[in-house]
Amino acid sequence: MKPSIYNMFATIPGSEDYVFMNTLSLCKAILDADTKKALEKGNFQDIDKATLKSLKDLGAIVEDHVDEKTILKVVYEKDINDTDMLELGVLPTLNCNLACPFCYRIKEEDSKRIVGKSITDRVIKFTKKTIIENECKDLLMGLTGGEPLLVMDRSLRLVGELYNFCEKYGVGFQALIGTNATLLTQETIDAFSDYPVRFCTSLDGPKEINDKRRPYTSGKGSYDDIIKSIKRAKKSGMLCRIATTLDKQNIDHVDRYLDELIENGLEGASIVLGPTRGDIGTLCDRPPAWIRNHCFAGTELPNILPKIWRKVMDKKFRLNAFEGTFHENPGRRLQFIVGVYGDVYKSCGGVGSGKKELCVGNLDENGTLNYNHVYYQYMAYDIFSDPKCKDCSVLPICQGKIDTLGLGDDGMMYKGDCESFKELLAGALVVYLEQAYPEAFKA
Amino acid sequence: MGVKKSGRKGKKMKVIVLEEPLEKKVGALDYMGFKSAKSLKTGCCDAKLLSSQSRFVRDISDSDSSSGSCEADGFMIGCCIIHPL
Helix, strand or coil, rough: CCCCCCCCEEEECCCCEEEEEEEECCCCCEHHHHHHHHHHCCCCCCCCCHHHHHHHHHEEECCCCHHHHHHHHHHHHHHHHCCCEEEEEEECCCCCCCCCCCCCCHHHHHHHHHCCCHHHHHHHHHHHHHHHHHHHCEEEEECCCCCCHHHHHHHHHHHHHHHHHHHHHEEEEEEEEEECCCCHHHHHHHHHHCCCCCEEECCCHHHHHHHCCEEEEECCEEEEHHHHHHHHHHHHCCCCCEEEEEECCHHHHHHHHHHHHCCCCCCCEEEEEEECCCCHHHHHCCHHHHHHHCCCCHHHHHHHHHHHHHHHHHHHCCCCCCCCCCCCCCCCCCCEECCCEEEEEECCCCCCCCCHHHEEEEECCCCEEEEEEHHHHHHHHHCCCCCCCCCCHHHHHHHHHHHHECCCCCCCEEEEEEEHHHHHHHHHHHHHHHCCCCHHHHH | EEEEEHHHHCCCCCEEEEEEECCCCCCHHHHHHHHHHHHHCCCCHHHHHCCCCCCCHHHHHHHHCCCCCCCCCCEEEEEEEECCC
8 A cells, every 4th residue: 555646734723633625536534643643654563454444545545556646647637538518608798888997908908899799699600609519518707807797698598599509509608697687687697597597796995995906997996886796696586606816005905894894784695715926927018016016936835825715704795715726627628718809718828918929719600610720738747747747745635736827028828836736725725625524633 | 524533563553534535446637537527417507597507507606726826716627716726
């Protein structure tokens, strides 16, 4: 027997025990220091049969002949080549009625856009063709921008026409609309209520702070309108998650932010917390100076985020710190994001941000995706050969972090910092387990 | 969840199992929802009837807290609504 290569450990604050996870099996446990040491050294002589069986069941120990890398490789390749689900993102516009200082979208691109209707036609044709050719069973569509509700006709047509198509062919359908919610009127909610649509909106702090960060182009604050929209959506039975961008400006106002949400009747809301990233320059041509001035260094995040996660969860909001660290994989065959020109990307990096070097192709008027060489770079990227990844214990979780691939100043593909990610994953795991199994941590 | 404190030679070993494999001998990638989308077939067309097992529900209720972003309105595909670190 030997220890799994996918074992990871995390310290528990105020305890001599450790949280354990096997990233391949996703089994989780609390271990004492001796058991951790035995697993790290591969020395199981002092472990009795019952404990050994437990550790084997957890995937912490495997038989000598088991090659876990091969298992991961087979499962991974099966997944990225899976055609059951088409994941399609669309940016129907890059225009926006807010003027957030950290936004990196290149709004003026929108004015040069080819007629919106023709691009919408191309997206619809492409989606239908892809579903039929691949016999997809589900379509997951995301709309964002810019503000997608500024072009309600396009957004509603994309949702309605593709939903009806999916209904006709027995294909599952879900749409997620990322909106600033300022235009989420009752009329808009009603228009989408016939479809399986949910919303995600941004709110960046208590009123005073949010209004500095998310003002209308006129300078007026958006907080009151956003709150009204979230409550309206909730009352109408539409799911609406709140996404909060964190940086040095609002990090100290989280308590008041959460209290104000509760005062507004939004207790228990689902919240996403996303820190601004300092390396955004690899994904966009003109990173706003705001980000450089206000973002946290990656190395700071493992110390900062767990404290914020605990605050959010202590106040009974819905948040899963742990699964939030999972990465999407743009290496998936059927994952595309379409920009306002009909330009297609494999990950959110690049789209609408002027980083055209990350574009993998374009949709023609027949809805055919004409790939360029970048597509093949993405698809050929081998996480099992990457020296940083091939022996990494968290590879089954991060999947090589391909979704963070951007272009550095040297023109080379660049990936985000791995060490901070591992620390953050460990912190997220502890916070998640403490909340999910409080009794176990008292033992 | 079970607590085992045992060990030969008088040494106490502590293993508190919190989560076991959902499907034995299936890798983490499967668990991460890539197959659960099939469960949508029974209720996907009504947002109010979404199966708690479906990937889509997991997306809105469970994910994402640690991802990095420069704009939380940002793109959402699957469970990634904002840029990962």
